[in-house]
Amino acid sequence: DIVMTQSPDSLAVSLGERATINCKSSQSVLYSSNNKNYLAWYQQKPGQPPKLLIYWASTRESGVPDRFTGSESGTEFALTISSLQAEDVAVYYCQQYYRTPPTFGGGTKVEIK
Amino acid sequence: EVQLVESGGGLVQPGGSLRLSCEASGFTFSTYWMSWVRQAPGKGLEWVANIKEDGSEKYYVDSVKGRFTISRDNAKNSLYLQMNSLRAEDTAVYHCARDRGVVALFDPWGQGTLVTVSS
Numbered sequence: 001d002i003v004m005t006q007s008p009d010s011l012a013v014s015l016g017e018r019a020t021i022n023c024k025s026s027q028s029v030l031y032s033s034n035n036k037n038y039l040a041w042y043q044q045k046p047g048q049p050p051k052l053l054i055y056w057a058s059t060r061e062s063g064v065p066d067r068f069t070g071s072e073s074g075t076e077f078a079l080t081i082s083s084l085q086a087e088d089v090a091v092y093y094c095q096q097y098y099r100t101p102p103t104f105g106g107g108t109k110v111e112i113k
Numbered sequence: 114e115v116q117l118v119e120s121g122g123g124l125v126q127p128g129g130s131l132r133l134s135c136e137a138s139g140f141t142f143s144t145y146w147m148s149w150v151r152q153a154p155g156k157g158l159e160w161v162a163n164i165k166e167d168g169s170e171k172y173y174v175d176s177v178k179g180r181f182t183i184s185r186d187n188a189k190n191s192l193y194l195q196m197n198s199l200r201a202e203d204t205a206v207y208h209c210a211r212d213r214g215v216v217a218l219f220d221p222w223g224q225g226t227l228v229t230v231s232s
Binding site: 042048049050051095097101103104 | 159172208218
């Protein structure tokens, strides 16, 4: 199975500041035929199910604010919130969908400092 | 509006069985792969199983193979998870989720139903 490792486990950021979450896959999730990384990011707010934010490592889901950006470098990925808002408090998960079973990172809890 | 509503969770003893259901609405259920994803209390996410549009292909995470069975009834817009030989480590909120196309991208998710395995 592909292991997804997220860091940090949690971070506290001041309102309006940048938050960056990292995710590393144990093997490549890049499909050479279409040159796409099969990597998604989800946001889970307290008491709610996860919500898809980003897929193909950097494609924002419709309706997701542009302060959320996904980036990639080999087998390392990042989710950046450029200017943290109160409503962004949540746990964020990365997930690979390159190979079955699809696997998730352990999650990163984002809080307000 | 796309909706997924799970039911069937509850308290069950180790070794027992439970059948979860997920009722879908707001989209053409028969044209989507569907998945079950679970979340142990205070823990992360674990994909459990998925099923092709017509039910002809099914895949499972190793830890549930031989114990859980995923199925669907397209006429009833419903997804099921039959869980047998339950263990304490199966305790979790079970979410059903719609897969996007042929890839295991989950959108949307249901609110989930809690399964507690305990004596």
